[in-house]
């Protein structure tokens with residue numbers, strides 16, 4: 001079959017290449033299908049570009065990636081699904097083709113997203129295998145279901161092929177090349193859709209090959225796409241050792257979580273070109289060891305000359321201001337390079353935090369946004385420390401940035417300082 005893969009993501013703060021589609025395309029080709037990517041990120045006319053691909057490639061079916069439902073920040077929220085819905089509609093009504101949805105955004109509520117976008121099928125999770133299963137079912141008319149649960153494939157025989165998209169445009173607009181080492185997370189953060197998800201790691205050699213593809217083309221700056229790099233200290237060690245042995249001259253940044261680090265790992269990170277770590281920190285029911293891990297982590301990064309940006313989510317149910325002040329003081333004391341503070345918590349239907357809030361009438365008073373949407377597809381936030389109150393708690397300290405008041409991500413301001421574009 002001819003499968004047209006559309007990246008509808010036109011958000012550019014920063015622009016993010018569609019690496020999920022770059023992983024799916026070779027898997028389709030391996031099964032004898034033809035795959036083409038239409039990347040609309042820099043498109044000046046979305047529908048003209050879609051129509052041109054329809055004519056030149058003549059697809060039998062269309063896949064659309066839903067990377068994000070919205071920007072996840074309360075104040076400057078941009079909701080992407082209505083634009084994607086129009087594209088689904090365009091493809092179905094003008095060309096009579098079925099539409100498959102994939103991408104991280106689908107995980108927020110597979111049934112709800114499929115329904116909202118009026119698409120035909122959805123793959124929730126990594127789609128490398130499931131897309132072929134789905135196409136086989138369609139071809140043999142055996143298909144009985146609309147939602148497929150994606151599985152991650154280790155030692156893939158069809159690794160990602162970068163450069164099916166025009167990377168120069170991304171780099172020119174301040175985007176950064178990305179790669180990932182694994183999917184899933186064993187931590188249990190109550191506000192995160194990845195909590196307690198199955199973890200599977202990619203073959204180290206495959207990831208190094210991806211990086212080399214970029215390096216030989218003259219690009220050496222990367223941001224890791226993993227939710228948190230240090231899911232396994234053993235794998236992190238193995239990956240960094242292999243990267244170091246390649247002797248590639250790269251710079252890279254990543255997300256990490258407190259815990260799962262040691263002196264050897266920091267040394268390897270430094271020796272492989274890591275210059276910035278965004279540390280994910282939250283204040284939901286944490287033990288004292290958690291906060292000493294946060295302190296030790298930031299001190300270790302400083303020791304090795306690696307910058308740290310802390311993404312701090314706080315203002316959880318039943319937390320009082322004194323507690324939040326205490327955490328802010330701790331962060332002020334250890335002085336990472338930047339702290340982005342967010343007190344507006346995006347709720348999704350399947351999250352534990354959502355259940356906790358919906359079971360307490362008093363907490364429901366702190367809901368904002370589309371509170372009548374029981375599917376939580378449209379943005380609903382929990383907030384009990386608003387931005388004005390947070391400004392008071394921060395006391396004008398420029399170390400802290402209140403997330404959501406302006407576009408962009410916390411780490412961007414450090415990248416801009418460290419790596420002039």
Ligand code: SF4
Pocket residue numbers: 185186187188189192193194195196227228257280
């Ligand atoms: S550590 Fe990060 S990815 Fe894992 S559950 Fe927590 S927030 Fe999610």
